[in-house]
Amino acid sequence: MSNTLENQFARADVQEVGMPQKTLTTWKIVVLILAALTPLSVVMATLPLGLAFGGPSSALTYLLAGSIIGLFCIGYAEMVRQISRPGAFYSYICRGIAKPFGVGAAMIAVVGYVSGCLGSFAVGSAVIGETVTSLGFNLSWQTSLVGLVIFVAVMVWNQIDFSAFIGGLIVICELLLIAALLIGIINLHGIQATFSPEVIQWNIFQYGNWHVAFIFSFLVFQGLEAGALYAPETRNPEKMIPRALAISVTILSLTFFLVSWALISFSSPATLMDQVISQHIFGFIIAVIQASLGETGLFLFGVVTVLGVMICTLAVVNFMARYLNGLAGDKILPRYLATLNRNGAPSNAAFTLIAVSCIVIIFSVSCGISPYSQLSPLGFGVAAISGTSLLILSSLAVVGYFMRSKKSQGHWWKTFLAPIFSIILLVMAMYIELKGFNFITGMEAAWTNYLPLLVLFAFVFGFFYALFLKKNKSSIYHHIAAGDNMEEVIRIREENREV
Numbered sequence: 001m002s003n004t005l006e007n008q009f010a011r012a013d014v015q016e017v018g019m020p021q022k023t024l025t026t027w028k029i030v031v032l033i034l035a036a037l038t039p040l041s042v043v044m045a046t047l048p049l050g051l052a053f054g055g056p057s058s059a060l061t062y063l064l065a066g067s068i069i070g071l072f073c074i075g076y077a078e079m080v081r082q083i084s085r086p087g088a089f090y091s092y093i094c095r096g097i098a099k100p101f102g103v104g105a106a107m108i109a110v111v112g113y114v115s116g117c118l119g120s121f122a123v124g125s126a127v128i129g130e131t132v133t134s135l136g137f138n139l140s141w142q143t144s145l146v147g148l149v150i151f152v153a154v155m156v157w158n159q160i161d162f163s164a165f166i167g168g169l170i171v172i173c174e175l176l177l178i179a180a181l182l183i184g185i186i187n188l189h190g191i192q193a194t195f196s197p198e199v200i201q202w203n204i205f206q207y208g209n210w211h212v213a214f215i216f217s218f219l220v221f222q223g224l225e226a227g228a229l230y231a232p233e234t235r236n237p238e239k240m241i242p243r244a245l246a247i248s249v250t251i252l253s254l255t256f257f258l259v260s261w262a263l264i265s266f267s268s269p270a271t272l273m274d275q276v277i278s279q280h281i282f283g284f285i286i287a288v289i290q291a292s293l294g295e296t297g298l299f300l301f302g303v304v305t306v307l308g309v310m311i312c313t314l315a316v317v318n319f320m321a322r323y324l325n326g327l328a329g330d331k332i333l334p335r336y337l338a339t340l341n342r343n344g345a346p347s348n349a350a351f352t353l354i355a356v357s358c359i360v361i362i363f364s365v366s367c368g369i370s371p372y373s374q375l376s377p378l379g380f381g382v383a384a385i386s387g388t389s390l391l392i393l394s395s396l397a398v399v400g401y402f403m404r405s406k407k408s409q410g411h412w413w414k415t416f417l418a419p420i421f422s423i424i425l426l427v428m429a430m431y432i433e434l435k436g437f438n439f440i441t442g443m444e445a446a447w448t449n450y451l452p453l454l455v456l457f458a459f460v461f462g463f464f465y466a467l468f469l470k471k472n473k474s475s476i477y478h479h480i481a482a483g484d485n486m487e488e489v490i491r492i493r494e495e496n497r498e499v
Contacts, residue, residue: 029244031168040174050216052276055208056269059261061217066253075398075419077242094481096397100466107462112386113320119379121357126372184292196265211436222387321350395419
């Protein structure tokens with residue numbers, strides 16, 4: 001390792017390392033979390049997939065998933081107050097359980113985030129193409145993918161506040177349009193028919209594959225970790241990030257519960273799946289919008305959807321790249337991923353994610369796999385299982401950290417009981433996800449059933465890789481997840497750089 005490259009990695013000044021500026025506030029973090037899975041993008045892209053392959057139980061599964069994540073966030077927020085260094089889940093698991101478990105979790109995150117990024121580009125390019133085509137302009141998904149890649153690559157180079165500002169405008173427009181859609185459906189069918197009591201009764205689970213619906217519902221919250229990943233760039237992370245997490249979970253849960261309730265009521269629960277599939281999935285939501293808001297409403301939805309998908313994909317790449325950047329900073333991933341550009345953006349990590357996603361999409365399509373209805377559900381499915389695994393380990397880490405910590409202790413409900421309850425519920429969620437994975441795309445290819453094993457293999461590899469570091473590179477192992485905040489991390493890396 002050359003001294004020049006190591007100095008670039010370890011020095012603490014902004015120009016060399018790209019020390020992030022503390023410019024983020026509570027609402028900016030909320031915007032960044034929501035932008036990772038923007039409300040309208042979910043309504044137009046992910047939610048119809050859940051209705052097509054999961055069925056009419058989607059409304060209740062959104063509520064159930066939100067409740068589980070909300071319970072998890074109680075303990076998670078306490079960890080954020082104690083540790084605001086880069087790495088989030090990985091750092092917390094290292095500090096709360098043991099470093100081999102933390103490195104194993106880091107590898108799970110790599111698999112999950114690459115899969116999620118892949119799914120975002122696949123579904124994003126397809127939705128943009130279909131949306132523009134529905135407005136009367138012929139646009140293929142291939143052209144959409146090229147445009148999306150160029151947009152993300154250019155934007156990711158800019159300072160994060162720029163993305164937060166643009167994302168905030170889009171998210172506000174999306175929430176207003178979703179409210180307009182609900183009002184339009186109510187005006188068309190009446191409030192009682194729009195929010196049919198039948199949809200929120202427990203016997204709704206007899207229709208379709210409710211465990212698949214749960215996977216898509218749980219997936220909505222997989223961008224939640226973005227809040228902690230932005231801690232180094234937050235003015236007061238100990239207070240602002242927990243608030244942002246609570247606000248984000250509430251907005252996401254209520255929005256998707258109400259929208260899915262109305263969309264399911266728009267059709268018959270018994271025939272919902274057949275109706276959505278017969279309209280080629282995306283056509284279902286287009287028909288609902290057109291019937292409820294007319295051509296003008298469809299045009300506005302189309303324009304904002306395209307912008308929303310672009311911002312959503314940008315946000316996904318942004319926060320996933322920061323995770324890879326944090327791991328590389330601890331010398332767990334290749335060193336080039338640790339480099340930040342002059343704006344403080346992890347451009348190397350971001351461009352790597354973009355390249356891998358494009359290669360996999362092109363290869364899959366050449367094998368006859370649909371990017372929207374098959375590839376993106378597979379990517380999101382692996383991402384959901386990876387995310388749930390990280391949530392389970394993180395909840396265990398909360399309990400372990402506060403039981404051993406000599407620092408000021410939080411309330412026993414927040415640091416012990418709530419994490420224990422979340423572990424139980426998350427293990428049940430994992431069982432549901434694994435049970436429903438082979439139904440997620442309708443593909444009959446046997447190889448898709450083995451994709452969840454990637455998560456297990458990633459954990460095992462990371463676990464033993466940590467043991468290897470402990471035995472052969474003790475200096476790197478000793479400083480894994482060291483430091484409670486970004487300033488301490490920079491200082492530790494400066495003191496322990498190799499010559």
